[in-house]
Amino acid sequence: MIETRGLTKRYGPTLAVDDLSFTIQPGRVTGFVGPNGAGKSTTMRMILGLDRPTSGHALIDGRPYGDLDHPLRTVGALLDAKWVHPNRSARSHLRWLARSNRLPAGRVDEVLDQVGLTAVADRRAGTFSLGMSQRLGIAGALLGDPGILLFDEPVNGLDPEGIVWIRQLMRHLAGEGRSVLVSSHLLPEMALTATELVVIGRGRLITQSSTADFVDKAATSSVRVRSPQLLELAEVLMRQGIEVHAAPDGDQTLVVTGTDTAQVGELAAHAGVVLHELALHRGSLEEAFMHITGHDVEYAAGNQNALATTGR
Numbered sequence: 318m319i320e321t322r323g324l325t326k327r328y329g330p331t332l333a334v335d336d337l338s339f340t341i342q343p344g345r346v347t348g349f350v351g352p353n354g355a356g357k358s359t360t361m362r363m364i365l366g367l368d369r370p371t372s373g374h375a376l377i378d379g380r381p382y383g384d385l386d387h388p389l390r391t392v393g394a395l396l397d398a399k400w401v402h403p404n405r406s407a408r409s410h411l412r413w414l415a416r417s418n419r420l421p422a423g424r425v426d427e428v429l430d431q432v433g434l435t436a437v438a439d440r441r442a443g444t445f446s447l448g449m450s451q452r453l454g455i456a457g458a459l460l461g462d463p464g465i466l467l468f469d470e471p472v473n474g475l476d477p478e479g480i481v482w483i484r485q486l487m488r489h490l491a492g493e494g495r496s497v498l499v500s501s502h503l504l505p506e507m508a509l510t511a512t513e514l515v516v517i518g519r520g521r522l523i524t525q526s527s528t529a530d531f532v533d534k535a536a537t538s539s540v541r542v543r544s545p546q547l548l549e550l551a552e553v554l555m556r557q558g559i560e561v562h563a564a565p566d567g568d569q570t571l572v573v574t575g576t577d578t579a580q581v582g583e584l585a586a587h588a589g590v591v592l593h594e595l596a597l598h599r600g601s602l603e604e605a606f607m608h609i610t611g612h613d614v615e616y617a618a619g620n621q622n623a624l625a626t627t628g629r
């Protein structure tokens with residue numbers, strides 16, 4: 318379990334992390350979501366004892382990272398995939414890591430196999446693609462078979478195959494009962510990977526909830542309905558006080574909010590209105606994020622990699 322309480326980090330005038338409190342439970346993948354610059358990396362570095370909080374604290378299984386008896390057996394992390402010495406092979410890098418942390422040498426081949434790097438284990442890490450480097454970083458995180466894992470933007474720069482692989486690995490690790498915290502500014506990706514979300518903006522906690530609740534509460538669902546008798550349909554719905562809009566992208570299509578497909582279908586049937594399409598459009602995680610964060614997305618909008626501009 319990871320716990321932060323009142324975690325705060327100030328760099329000169331910049332309040333990078335501001336009074337952040339959250340708990341990361343075992344057995345699930347928790348997405349740590351926020352725009353670029355929201356404070357995700359700084360928070361993860363403080364959890365791992367690489368940065369000292371200005372105030373507050375971060376605990377791993379109830380203790381600060383620095384007090385852990387066997388850090389690599391307790392928590393594994395992928396922060397920067399390119400920190401490996403470029404002249405070292407993947408295998409010798411992991412052997413060095415195992416030796417310096419008193420981990421059994423046999424783990425090296427196991428984790429190489431787990432991340433699919435066995436065939437290139439003796440190649441210099443400097444020749445690795447970003448995807449291979451990410452896999453090597455993950456191998457390092459898994460070396461001590463820790464119950465807690467932190468991954469900072471693990472899918473950045475990966476090809477679709479690599480993204481699917483990481484997604485499945487995270488779920489698998491959580492399925493084994495580990496706490497998995499994965500940061501990303503890519504909301505659609507987090508919607509597919511994480512069952513729990515910690516959402517931050519400008520260093521502050523915006524919300525912590527299950528992914529499903531986050532979307533349900535924050536994003537408005539709407540009903541899309543196509544009919545050759547569009548005006549009649551609109552009148553029928555409006556008479557019930559239901560809000561209708563013309564769909565921006567479709568002829569003969571209305572977007573209806575504040576109701577569900579059943580009510581629209583039944584009202585149409587009673588009025589003898591023919592329907593060609595009746596579909597529920599669920600709000601996306603991105604819409605939910607924009608709805609909840611408001612100014613935090615505006616804050617990110619100038620950044621080309623930011624939340625507001627990702628995905629669709």
Ligand SMILES: Nc1ncnc2c1ncn2[C@@H]1O[C@H](COP(=O)(O)OP(=O)(O)OP(=O)(O)O)[C@@H](O)[C@H]1O
Pocket residue numbers: 328331332333334351352353354355356357358359360502
């Ligand atoms: N070492 C540092 N010195 C000064 N400012 C820093 C330092 N590290 C981070 N910051 C600032 O703290 C804020 C939070 O940065 P952080 O990297 O934690 O955000 P992030 O959510 O991880 O974003 P990204 O995905 O872009 O890394 C930013 O304004 C950043 O410029």
